[in-house]
């Protein structure tokens with residue numbers, strides 16, 4: 001008799017649930033749900049880099065996707081043995097003493113500071129600077145040393161520090177804070193006791209300065225210097241953390257009812273989308289898995305022996321077991337990837353729609369729908385027809401700051417080389433090239449730091465949808481790129497963790513062997529393009545240096 005598991009992947013705009021055969025990895029069905037409150041833009045202010053999500057979007061998406069995937073599959077619920085959740089991160093949210101989000105109380109229901117602070121919210125740049133300064137000057141351990149040496153405004157402590165200073169009522173009411181992947185997992189198990197709940201190693205190690213060598217979270221004396229309220233919070237957080245091959249608990253009767261599952265099945269410890277993606281993309285030593293969506297996360301694994309206690313500068317952390325238990329998981333990435341392209345699409349689409357709504361409102365909804373679906377494809381086709389040597393525009397991809405190498409969220413994007421012949425397609429092509437140059441800089445950093453990369457695997461929305469981006473990436477990196485077959489590799493990775501935590505496979509590596517879906521396409525570099533992009537990459541580096549030297553640093 002076959003058994004099945006569920007992987008649930010909470011992305012930036014939507015959540016998807018995947019039902020998978022736990023023995024051969026076959027996808028039985030999947031369902032996607034876009035967050036309605038998030039789509040309406042409530043609680044967000046792009047001009048202030050404020051991006052918040054209401055947890056009601058997430059719980060609605062959880063029940064709607066899992067329920068329909070299970071109901072539509074025809075699989076008897078008794079054969080579904082486990083579930084694992086991955087989410088974006090660092091995306092922390094404040095909770096009360098029973099682990100309930102403050103956003104669910106009447107008092108805080110509409111307060112953006114009580115919502116989940118999405119990974120791409122950069123309101124805490126000043127607090128990240130403060131953490132970095134203190135870590136280097138306080139005279140004790142530099143707690144950022146396993147985080148690439150730079151703490152980012154995208155991460156846990158910076159976001160909490162910013163919020164508690166800005167909003168004393170939220171500070172007072174928040175008993176604790178949870179990463180999104182921990183909160184959803186906690187919900188599913190029906191637990192009420194935060195003190196014994198198994199928090200994610202991946203989230204803690206990459207974003208909350210957790211490290212075994214200093215006994216967990218940073219020293220009380222260090223936190224005290226930032227804000228004494230963080231010391232009280234530390235006592236209500238955690239000391240131990242757990243990898244996602246471990247059960248966090250079992251599915252509560254209440255959630256079993258909502259999801260159409262049996263109570264008591266295994267709920268694995270939660271993790272981040274990118275790390276689950278690397279598992280779904282069959283990561284191994286020397287492989288860089290690029291999860292290409294709104295942003296990129298570039299994930300690698302390394303044995304303890306080959307890292308030889310080295311700390312890799314300028315990345316988003318090296319964490320024991322954050323991807324494969326028993327190996328160090330390394331994370332880097334770009335704060336804007338598909339988002340850079342989406343920004344440009346919005347830039348040209350918005351005034352057109354505004355003009356039409358004023359002068360020709362009939363049929364506007366249909367036109368909006370066509371533009372939302374087709375404009376990116378039209379631009380991609382036009383850009384594909386422009387030979388790389390004909391494109392003189394150079395773009396810098398930092399429109400959402402720079403995540404790696406060397407986080408600096410104060411940096412901004414740029415366009416140079418515009419002339420009267422520059423059209424939208426040429427700018428779009430330059431933006432595509434810029435996100436690929438950003439990727440190349442990350443690969444170079446890994447190599448400079450002595451971490452060899454022998455193969456690149458791509459997955460995520462952009463890897464599946466854009467031949468333009470993928471071919472440009474292969475040309476810019478001068479490396480072939482294999483694309484994972486699964487349409488939902490992070491959810492597949494979560495399902496692989498669920499199968500391991502449920503005891504169906506002995507280890508995550510064994511489960512990958514059995515459940516991996518393989519690859520369906522390889523992009524090879526085109527030698528003539530490689531030469532042209534090599535030269536343009538040097539121009540990108542020069543323009544980047546100019547911008548950086550004229551921007552105040554995040555350090």
Ligand SMILES: Nc1ncnc2c1ncn2[C@@H]1O[C@H](COP(=O)(O)OP(=O)(O)O)[C@@H](O)[C@H]1O
Pocket residue numbers: 011012013014292293294295337338339340341342376377380460461462465466469
């Ligand atoms: N044809 C396309 N070409 C380039 N980028 C695309 C295309 N279609 C979608 N995208 C980009 O893909 C990103 C979404 O990626 P996806 O992996 O689906 O989501 P998430 O990052 O939320 O997990 C968006 O930034 C969008 O602009």
Ligand SMILES: O=C(CO)[C@@H](O)[C@@H](O)COP(=O)(O)O
Pocket residue numbers: 011012013087088089090119206272273274291293294295296297331333
């Ligand atoms: O930063 C991480 C994980 O560390 C991601 O959650 C974040 O980049 C969001 O990923 P998506 O672009 O939404 O796939």
